[in-house]
Amino acid sequence: MFKKINYLLISFLAPLIGLISCAPKNEPVLKVAVATNFLTTADTLAEVFERSTGIEVLLISGSSGQLATQVINGAPYDIFLSADHVNPFKLSSLGFADAQTQLTYALGQLVLFGAGDVEQNLKSGNFLKLALANPKVAPYGLAADHVINDLNIRSNVEGKIVFGQNVGQAYGFVKTGNADLAFVALSQVQGTKKSYWRIPQSFYTPIMQDAILLRPGLTNKVAHDFLSFLSSDEARKIIIKSGYEVPQND
């Protein structure tokens, strides 16, 4: 009986020990914390960077607020690609990042997403629920809030707004049919079958997505390289193709 149990135990444990010992041996050289809305684009960028430099890039995704909290609590990231410009600023003012290195790598483009003539539906109040990312935590949500003010449709949307934690969740609310309209990022709706209205830039303050070098990255030459790669023509092309604008080169 005991023997049987022993064999059973071993047959369970052996593969487990194997799994643990097979954990990756090479620590990635560069750890980049990236806001979830930029993750797929960052993936492409990291691939190109890896191909040309041979340096492995590890992407850690989360909301800008979450990532900033992780950094404050000691997460060992080299670079932070935020979805806004406030969080990088907060980090540098707290001494966790180098203010000199903050740069805008992309300008987020806001769209209204849904079925039919979304612009008309929004303006005439012809919808049940309008989803936005929470303006308190998500820059796209804040921009959407400004658009609602500028279009003077606050009374149309009163009681119909629902909040996602980020544009991804707002998008999902429409995708699953729980909301009719959602303010999301252009990068999310490319290639979608549903219609969308690209909000004119004059209706909202530009959504500056900023990158900054974090304290562990200061002494890492590769981190500096990755930052300058972000403003290279090659990287800018990829960023524009993914549905963002880039700031004019000065």
Added chain:
Amino acid sequence: MIEFGPLILTLKLSLVVTVLLLFIGTPLAWWLSCTRSKLKPFIEALTALPLVLPPTVLGFYLLILFNPTSPIGSFWINFTGESLSFSFFGIVLASVIYSLPFMVQPLQSAFENVGFEIREAAASLRASPLDVFIKIVAPLSKRGFLTASILTFAHTLGEFGIILMVGGNIPGRTKVMSIAIYEHVETLDYTQAHILSGILLVFSFCVLFLIYTFNRRHPLNVG
């Protein structure tokens, strides 16, 4: 300084869910404690599912079930004129599913503890099954009812993931304490996060402390 909105909403949600689950969980637990049906393990497994499934799985399915074009969602919108997702009733329904095992399991074991012999004896004296339950089993299971209710209440108090997914963070309707805390942490507003978290921590401890104190004073003495 303290935001009372999320606090009151959370207490309201927990209370409504506990009362609803008392009505749903009691007959279910009673049936489970008596039945010899082959369905029993199936139902038991189904009841225990919310214990092991991540809230994301439940949240994802509920999001799909609640949408106004689905059968349940469209029935609800025709019935009340309001969509089920992003409504208070929506998160009540989600919490009822999520907290179901916390009501059913303690009740079931309490009912089973009463003992088969007592029930048989009562039945042989021509007590109807309902009589057996109301006059004998329920009074002897007082502790089970209390434990189940408090656990359900406390568990709903701490619910987060599902509500985050189907609630839509609407103040006064779906923005419960855990969501408000999450938002404060996200915006690095640690003062408010500390206040709300502190309240939740102290309150939850007190609730559990009360259960254990009560359990010590009223040990199980049936059988």
